[in-house]
Amino acid sequence: MAAANVPADVPSRLIVNGCVGVLGPGASCALNLSFAPSGIGQRNGSVTIATDVEDAPSMNVIIVGVGVGPPGPPRNAVASLQGSQVGVQFDPPVADGGAGITSYSVSSNPPGGGGSASASPIFVTGLANGVSYTFTVTATNAHGPGPASQPSNSITASTGQSPAITSTTGTTFTVASAGTFTVTATGDPASTLSVSGVLPSGVTFVPATGVLSGTPALGTVGDYPLSITAANGTLPNAVQNFTLTIGKASQTITFGGITGKTFGDALTVSATATSGLGALFSSSTSGVCTVAGSTVTMVGVGTCTINANQPGNTNYNAAPQVSQSFAVAKAAQTITFAAIGNKTIGDPAFTVSATASSNLAVVFSSLTGSTCTLSGTTVTLVAVGTCTVAANQVGDANYLGAAQVTRSFQIGALGTFALTVVKTGSGAGTVSSNVVGIDCGTTCSFNFNSGTVVTLSAVATNGSVFAGWSGACTGTGSCQVTMNAAMSVTATFSLGLNALTVTKAGSGAGSVTSNVAGINCGATCSANFNPGTVVTLSAAAANDSVFTGWSGACSGTGSCMVTMDSAKAVTATFDGNPQRLFNISTRGKVLTGEDVMIGGFVIEGSGNKTVAIVATGPSLTAFGIANALANPMLTLVRSSDQSVIATNDNWGSAANAAQLQAAGFAPNNALEPAILVNLPPGAYTAIVSGVGGGTGVALIAVYEVDRRVRDPRL
Numbered sequence: 001m002a003a004a005n006v007p008a009d010v011p012s013r014l015i016v017n018g019c020v021g022v023l024g025p026g027a028s029c030a031l032n033l034s035f036a037p038s039g040i041g042q043r044n045g046s047v048t049i050a051t052d053v054e055d056a057p058s059m060n061v062i063i064v065g066v067g068v069g070p071p072g073p074p075r076n077a078v079a080s081l082q083g084s085q086v087g088v089q090f091d092p093p094v095a096d097g098g099a100g101i102t103s104y105s106v107s108s109n110p111p112g113g114g115g116s117a118s119a120s121p122i123f124v125t126g127l128a129n130g131v132s133y134t135f136t137v138t139a140t141n142a143h144g145p146g147p148a149s150q151p152s153n154s155i156t157a158s159t160g161q162s163p164a165i166t167s168t169t170g171t172t173f174t175v176a177s178a179g180t181f182t183v184t185a186t187g188d189p190a191s192t193l194s195v196s197g198v199l200p201s202g203v204t205f206v207p208a209t210g211v212l213s214g215t216p217a218l219g220t221v222g223d224y225p226l227s228i229t230a231a232n233g234t235l236p237n238a239v240q241n242f243t244l245t246i247g248k249a250s251q252t253i254t255f256g257g258i259t260g261k262t263f264g265d266a267l268t269v270s271a272t273a274t275s276g277l278g279a280l281f282s283s284s285t286s287g288v289c290t291v292a293g294s295t296v297t298m299v300g301v302g303t304c305t306i307n308a309n310q311p312g313n314t315n316y317n318a319a320p321q322v323s324q325s326f327a328v329a330k331a332a333q334t335i336t337f338a339a340i341g342n343k344t345i346g347d348p349a350f351t352v353s354a355t356a357s358s359n360l361a362v363v364f365s366s367l368t369g370s371t372c373t374l375s376g377t378t379v380t381l382v383a384v385g386t387c388t389v390a391a392n393q394v395g396d397a398n399y400l401g402a403a404q405v406t407r408s409f410q411i412g413a414l415g416t417f418a419l420t421v422v423k424t425g426s427g428a429g430t431v432s433s434n435v436v437g438i439d440c441g442t443t444c445s446f447n448f449n450s451g452t453v454v455t456l457s458a459v460a461t462n463g464s465v466f467a468g469w470s471g472a473c474t475g476t477g478s479c480q481v482t483m484n485a486a487m488s489v490t491a492t493f494s495l496g497l498n499a500l501t502v503t504k505a506g507s508g509a510g511s512v513t514s515n516v517a518g519i520n521c522g523a524t525c526s527a528n529f530n531p532g533t534v535v536t537l538s539a540a541a542a543n544d545s546v547f548t549g550w551s552g553a554c555s556g557t558g559s560c561m562v563t564m565d566s567a568k569a570v571t572a573t574f575d576g577n578p579q580r581l582f583n584i585s586t587r588g589k590v591l592t593g594e595d596v597m598i599g600g601f602v603i604e605g606s607g608n609k610t611v612a613i614v615a616t617g618p619s620l621t622a623f624g625i626a627n628a629l630a631n632p633m634l635t636l637v638r639s640s641d642q643s644v645i646a647t648n649d650n651w652g653s654a655a656n657a658a659q660l661q662a663a664g665f666a667p668n669n670a671l672e673p674a675i676l677v678n679l680p681p682g683a684y685t686a687i688v689s690g691v692g693g694g695t696g697v698a699l700i701a702v703y704e705v706d707r708r709v710r711d712p713r714l
Contacts, residue, residue, distance in 0.1 A: 587700075
């Protein structure tokens, strides 16, 4: 007999079906058990099995049943602001409905917001900014959604916009050149940018501005994969795969123009590339010019085109080719053709030779076919007279024709010999023979019969002299030769010399010299000069003498200039100089204003005089002078118009301080002034004052420097 016992605290009951009645020994039956009402979760019950035998034991069997279905409600829903989003956290339900929970969903109140996730938390979307919401969470399993949780706390939404990168996915910089690229992104609030990956040397990224910039270093050409992230606290973050490409730099070539050349020339060319890489040269016209390295050689006539290239390297692209074209002209050439000696009629034929600088063959011809003929290089004598042979080279594709060169020689009769006269030297003249033949002048070579005695005479032209013979004659007389062989005589003519004689007169002493070598009188008072030479004589009187003037070819007391177109004589007169006063001086007190020291002097005569004016101040202390003027100033004034001629503070600052010192008039103290000046006749005033208004005792002196000219005097 079986009966069901359901605990009173379980809102269900166990229903037992079957095995109603008595079972015989060995018999069996099946019990069908169920809980009512059915539902999810665990249900407990028990079944008791007993016999009808008195005092027989019974068996109590505990039955536990589990129901399946949707899960229970999630628990403890809590809403919170997370950045600009609302997140809802919760605990899972107590019962999962006998099947695993596959997802959770959130609904808002008021409606409009929602979200789902596989676990806590869930971020809610679709909320209105500034609106207060509560949220419930529902769990779902394979049997469907369960009941909603209890509402969460109330929270006011403050929504934002998740970031998005809006700039392109790549950019290109050029090596060794500054580049910049700005990464842009949207989102609310503003996004913070970051870059991961390896940047090339010289390039940096500034997160605050999103600027990728810099000058890529040489050697960085290539692609650089980067990852750019934009984040603003509103998920999801934006991530962009970005490629920075460093490209090769461009370069250009500077190749200067080339001027025209001629065949056979060679030149060195140069060009520069902005990359600093070396240029390579080639010829587009190898028939006109060739290139080896940077050397261009002209091998033909025409237009030469030279190309400059730079192929680039790991950092630079190839440069655009630059070409220079120029004309190559034919080259000039010259002929070398030696002189031909005189011949005698009947002499055998002979050959001539000449060379052209082009190494092309020279062609010969006779310009005097009546006296000689040519065949190839062979000259045949035809008659007595002058034979002229011409050498020509007409040129070719690369050379211009050469200038014709001729050589003439005399063909004498049998038994005659040539007499040749050559004139040389700086002068001019003529040579003539006593018998018809030589008039040189014009005819300087003639054939004379064997045994003829020929006398040559030389006549110099005006301004020249005959200097003598050489060759078949010597000396300066007539030249006599006997024509038993060919002979040559040289007559030398030199420019004629004219004598300049200087005589010194008077009771004094002195010297006369010339501006060109010759006169130093003193010792040498006469010299020969080439005709037309301009000679300037200068007279210098000795001490205690004066030069009183020139006579003869010059006059006056200045320099004597003579033109040597003939012999000239000049007299220089020097007179003794009487004893005289050579300086004046005075000492006094120097005050200020109109009470400065003044010293006057007069130069008489008609010529200039050099004087030294010295003011002494500090040096007077050594002579026991109290209150000497410490720093004197000197001013020279022309009395006729009160013009200031010169001033000086310290003698060493004067432009002619060296001459002042050489003349022996430099003061002992550097603060003392001095003036060395050449003055025309007239009255002058020397004024001594104190620098900065200083006062004291000073001395002023005027010295006669040039004491050799008699007329002007102090």
